[in-house]
Amino acid sequence: MPEANRELTFAQAVREALAEEMRRDSTICIFGEDVAEAGTPFKVLSGLVEEFGTGRVIDTPISEAGFTGVAVGAAMTGMRPIVDIMFGDFLTLVMDQMVNQAAKVHYMSGGEWKVPMVMRTTLGATRRSAAQHSQSLHAWFSHVPGLKVVLPSTPYDAKGLLKTAIRDENPVIFFEDKMMHHKLKGHVPSEEYTIPFGVADIKREGTDITLVGTSSMVQVALGAADLLKEIGISAEVIDPRTTWPLDEKTLIESASKTSRAIVIDEGYGRYGVTAEIAAVIAQGAFYNLDKPVHRMGAMHVPIPFSPPLEDATVPTEQTVFEAARKMCG
Amino acid sequence: MPEANRELTFAQAVREALAEEMRRDSTICIFGEDVAEAGTPFKVLSGLVEEFGTGRVIDTPISEAGFTGVAVGAAMTGMRPIVDIMFGDFLTLVMDQMVNQAAKVHYMSGGEWKVPMVMRTTLGATRRSAAQHSQSLHAWFSHVPGLKVVLPSTPYDAKGLLKTAIRDENPVIFFEDKMMHHKLKGHVPSEEYTIPFGVADIKREGTDITLVGTSSMVQVALGAADLLKEIGISAEVIDPRTTWPLDEKTLIESASKTSRAIVIDEGYGRYGVTAEIAAVIAQGAFYNLDKPVHRMGAMHVPIPFSPPLEDATVPTEQTVFEAARKMCG
Amino acid sequence: MSTTTDRPAENTAIKVEKLIDMYRRMMSIRLFEEEVSELYTRALMPGLAHLYIGEEAVAVGVCEALRREDYITSTHRGHGHCLAKGAAPDRMFAELLGKEAGYCKGKGGSMHIADPTTGNLGANAIVAGSVGIATGAAFSSKYLKNGRVAVCFFGEGALGQGVLYEEMNLAQLWKLPVIYVCENNLYTEYTHFSETTAGEILARATAFGIQNESVDGQDVRAVFASASKLVDRARAGEGPGFLLCDTYRYAGHHVGDINREYYRAKHEEQHWKTQRDPIKVLGDHMLKEGLTDVSSLAEIQAAITSEMKAAVEFAVNSPYPRVEEVDEDVYA
């Protein structure tokens, strides 16, 4: 396959990052439920146990708090563990380990101990999985000092950001959109690269309105930008890629340039990521905004099972398009 | 004591609300660590076990998830349990019970089951209790549909809001500032009253700037307003009292009137309550604001133990005053 | 404290009507689940389906020991529990298809069916997620003195969740009328329980002083006998119980889990299906004892088959909820 055409799915890109890093550094291991022979229910890790063995790709009991705790301790004592939390909804079970332990160890010890670990998990609805298997809880972690929060939106970003996460000396939580794993393909070069945290990516340049999208909502924003183009509106699509650290500068500059912004994130709209980013833009681009910043997140309801209901809870290309058209009208 | 002078501490007001409700409704019971004879380490519940017995004021093992789970099940089956989580930092342990269970039971069952329970817990730093005993994590819960979140700032509000919480048919989480329990006194009438959720209180009227404060930060805002008055600036102080439901109207009207707003909350500034409220105001009062909305929360660091460091992490009357003066300058 | 009951004591003779009833209920679950599999394969069912086929004797044996007003909590593999406790197949299918007529108006789906009229506090998609709820229901039974017992069903995978131990400690301290029923079907999703479970399962109940028993989960009479003992004891105020049922799921973890050889052998599946099928075990027993005949059993099956077809029909033809309902029922 010619290099320029090298395309991987999102899942393949994640797997490639893991495999390359595990080859490079023998202190990396993976903990999780059904991560070994099964390669996780999402089949993201398929093949890793064959290469690295069950000593490094480790099936655990259904003990999210338990194996996360093990990872924290292992990270403090010379390893670089990667933890797999199957559904982001199960993060409710690891809050103490991540927030009271992992995030604080370095600071509480006056910089003596550190916790270089990565937690990989998922977000996103529309899989007909209902209220306990569809949440996008990344805002909680973005709120907590000591953690870094990564939200890749393309295979390329997934690989580069995951490598950075693994090499980081701090606890990093890495959210993957379940719906992208096998559906989203994109170019991933074969040579080594990493992507720094805190650097937003301009996924598409534009002049009339800024669409800030995260994770699953980047494709939605791009789709909306296509629709907007058809009616003569030029949308700039920005992906912060990490919610912490957050690249405020790029967000503010874009909104200042276009004078309008919509922030789209699949977490709940209230007290979530859209609030922070909208507040940052509203403050930083205050004197250049023509319209109030508009926020679009998941509807403030537990995610329903019934397909027509569930579909109504998340922003879509169409709803983003409508909102943008109204703002530019 | 003449009625008009009837003053209670914050702790006494909480206790009075509990006692009155427990007398009224025998299905109310209290679960928590050292809630009975000890009356909690903060001595908020002192005296209740003497009146209601150990069958209703129930000492538990150190099992936050465990007894919260019991409360959820008991609430579904005819009781109105109140759960005591000693330090808000331990909320990390009850996230699954509160977020995946309590908050979703009603919706997931299509309205069949309901969960009328109250979780009382604490927030706030400056007690020299370090990183695991000083957090203010209410933003997490405000982000979750199905929960209601209450942040009283005076003894009067504490009593009235707690009664409303107990009578509510939904899971309510009620945050008490540890520092207020015995230090803050205020008028509490002896006759029965309740305070509705979703109604902000204008703690002080003003014309030049709006200071939105929550919980512990209401007194800070009032103190700052005093200082501002001395230099001729009239500050309006608004307390939303519940972050969910949120009284957007009062916030927007005040900011529209004064044309300037500062939002002050003791949770972490990033991705927290200040972000939501600032975003709401920036959007709703867009055409009336003279200055960008300013946000003041806890510094983005784990709370340090050392007194001079800890004091630097939270907004104070002085820092709010400075910020307001600058905005009005 | 722990006893192993491989077969019910011969003196606890179970009435014929009861046996027939249990046969009927197990058959209902079996045929219900076969319809689910069919619906899923025909792409009519949204989401995932975790079938209870093979484990019918557990739900039925336990629920037959309960009263209608007693409580149960259930799991992601919950259809069997719901049916055993008395739910109607038509409203269940409607729920599985996300229809307005479903038990949860389509909002819950397969993993969240709840039904107050039969004391079903709800299935739960968090492993061990309902242990607290069941224990709490037992708490209120005791507090309100209404004599109800709560049963918490969970797979052996839930033994990995710490909250189970917190709840067992509370239940025993407070002598709550709750029975923890562990369905050990040997696998979590794709991992054998011996890789996830140190020590002996029953010892985990013993550790908290909880009365416990282990039983052949394919023998509904044995399950019923053990469950009855623990339920009666709990109702009498003597505290919680723990019932370990050895069982097996015939199909994949969910309907889409087709290639299973990497985690379990075909011959193992064959062994359980042919030698230890709970419906066959009970049928054979009744035939051997002359309590029924082949044609009666066939009639039962035929009747249930048409009931299930009609129920599916009902559900398929039912309307979805109106989109405006999406933000109803968030708050009571």
Next chain:
Amino acid sequence: MSTTTDRPAENTAIKVEKLIDMYRRMMSIRLFEEEVSELYTRALMPGLAHLYIGEEAVAVGVCEALRREDYITSTHRGHGHCLAKGAAPDRMFAELLGKEAGYCKGKGGSMHIADPTTGNLGANAIVAGSVGIATGAAFSSKYLKNGRVAVCFFGEGALGQGVLYEEMNLAQLWKLPVIYVCENNLYTEYTHFSETTAGEILARATAFGIQNESVDGQDVRAVFASASKLVDRARAGEGPGFLLCDTYRYAGHHVGDINREYYRAKHEEQHWKTQRDPIKVLGDHMLKEGLTDVSSLAEIQAAITSEMKAAVEFAVNSPYPRVEEVDEDVYA
């Protein structure tokens, strides 16, 4: 699997130097804590102080069985563990006062002292909060094959936290070199352990197949003997251990807990202080066996007293960190 060792087998004779060393360390903890109480009372210490007085034999007996590079995790009542593992009193006092010279530059305080040079992974203010960390350290010891053992100290209150059981299951499944040391001082904050703990404590380790022992936690020789056995076993790759130590805290839950009669009787406190004091028990033993004399013991006490006074002096006179340090060390 479980054995009760009330006194060390007479054949495990402990060398005199070791006994003296243990005496010295217990005395250090005692006198350290008395200074803390003094500092607190003089309002020089910010926050709360949870004293280890009365429990010295547990930390010392266990840590004497460890190597310097072995790991420990500690609790809110952690000063004794830190000292027993080798931390220096002056930097500890500095930390307790929030000073720059403290082990954590004043950022951690009493409940978070950590010290990589002695393998101390940190005290923890979440009950059972360090069980995962200790188990993880044991995991990396095994993975990296560096022969270290990890000890997790916790109060019996931690038995209420589910994560303990998740970790014990993992430790036993993976045969990790970790020892869970349960300090049963009879009370959580203000509640007797019998009100919070169903069943038998050791059975909770047995439930996971974990080797366990119970020991008189006031007899440092017994603690040392049992701990050595479990540590050696763990180091040899035979898996985790659980050591239950019966002990008592002489003072309040924290220094401010003065009126304690509502939860425990004065005469109970008196009994432990006079009949079962760990320092006295060891001193009496050595005197009786002629291994030391009264004046040598008095010298030890005098030397440590001046060491502690100097350490306090150092800490009191040390500067606070600069305010600008507040946002350093958030990220590595």
